[in-house]
Amino acid sequence: MKRGRTALAWLQRGLILAGGLPALHMLYRVTLALRPGGPGLGKPVIENVAQGSGRWALYFLLLSLAITPVRRVFSLHWLARFRRTLGLLAFFYAGLHAATWLLDRGRHSALSLAQSILSDVAQRPYIALGAAAFFGLVPLAVTSTRAMIRRLGPAWQRLHRLVYGVSLLAVLHFVWRAEQDAWSAVLCGMIWLASMALRLVFWARDVQRAWSEDSDAT
Numbered sequence: 001m002k003r004g005r006t007a008l009a010w011l012q013r014g015l016i017l018a019g020g021l022p023a024l025h026m027l028y029r030v031t032l033a034l035r036p037g038g039p040g041l042g043k044p045v046i047e048n049v050a051q052g053s054g055r056w057a058l059y060f061l062l063l064s065l066a067i068t069p070v071r072r073v074f075s076l077h078w079l080a081r082f083r084r085t086l087g088l089l090a091f092f093y094a095g096l097h098a099a100t101w102l103l104d105r106g107r108h109s110a111l112s113l114a115q116s117i118l119s120d121v122a123q124r125p126y127i128a129l130g131a132a133a134f135f136g137l138v139p140l141a142v143t144s145t146r147a148m149i150r151r152l153g154p155a156w157q158r159l160h161r162l163v164y165g166v167s168l169l170a171v172l173h174f175v176w177r178a179e180q181d182a183w184s185a186v187l188c189g190m191i192w193l194a195s196m197a198l199r200l201v202f203w204a205r206d207v208q209r210a211w212s213e214d215s216d217a218t
């Protein structure tokens with residue numbers, strides 16, 4: 001039992017380390033660009049960080065959403081432990097993604113930051129979906145601590161159902177934006193659909209079981 005818990009704690013640390021690797025790679029690209037004689041923070045580097053962080057935010061969000069169905073299908077109940085880490089990794093990359101976009105907007109000095117933001121959202125409306133997804137992730141991240149779970153009680157579970165809508169917005173943001181690489185956007189959409197469909201199946205089964213237990217009792 002104790003050995004199992006230690007192994008899980010190591011797996012958790014491994015997940016955090018592995019989850020930080022894409023950010024380290026982005027940092028490496030930025031450092032290379034900023035080194036003396038380097039090309040500086042041009043479009044390719046900004047795009048690399050903006051796109052990489054957006055993708056990793058979505059991948060971690062979809063992975064956190066997949067935990068419940070995978071856990072129930074394969075009876076891997078210990079997987080639940082990794083959901084919060086995956087969600088926080090998604091939030092971290094979403095924050096990096098939004099911050100990169102804001103910094104990039106701030107560089108367009110001909111316009112004020114607010115004007116630059118508004119004109120970009122008008123030209124690329126999918127940004128509004130991404131922003132809505134990001135604002136939805138904030139309360140989920142803020143309430144992810146054990147103390148908040150205890151304090152909110154059953155309301156915590158209701159609040160965290162927000163993740164279904166947030167992940168849908170994030171997938172639509174990606175699908176709308178994806179021009180050249182439509183396949184990975186479609187694949188993310190299919191993963192979202194599959195994990196929602198499995199949830200529905202489990203929910204229907206639980207309701208049916210509760211009904212039959214009720215009728216057995218009466």
Ligand code: HEM
Nearest residue numbers: 047050051054055057058094098101130131133134170174
């Ligand atoms: C304030 C919030 C957000 C803003 C302003 C924003 C903005 C953008 C922009 C401008 C791009 C295009 C980047 C480029 O082509 O260089 C983009 C792409 C993308 N965003 Fe967001 N986004 C936001 C939130 C999110 C969130 C929460 C997620 C996922 C959880 C996400 C996932 C993606 C993905 C997967 C791409 C496509 C990357 C690629 O083409 O490889 N975004 N976003």
